[in-house]
Amino acid sequence: MDRGDGVCRHFDDRQNRCEIYAIRPDICRIDRQYEINYRPLMSWEAFVELNLAACQSLQQSPKVDLHSGKEEADQVDRQT
């Protein structure tokens, strides 16, 4: 679903939301992923906690240009 820059092609940058939220695929649905793959392994609460930690980690990670492999901070430094 990559639109070419690492962002999903269904993500609306202007509105900061999924354009197909109501019909998004199962991979985008934490509730479906839990039922399909994780219910035998852990509680719902533990699964949600893991997903929150993963989201927070991704939000704190430096953004990487998928074409060059360079972090955005590197690109900003070179431009200044």
Ligand code: SF4
């Ligand atoms: S929820 Fe899924 S389909 Fe929607 S923007 Fe995010 S990755 Fe894309």
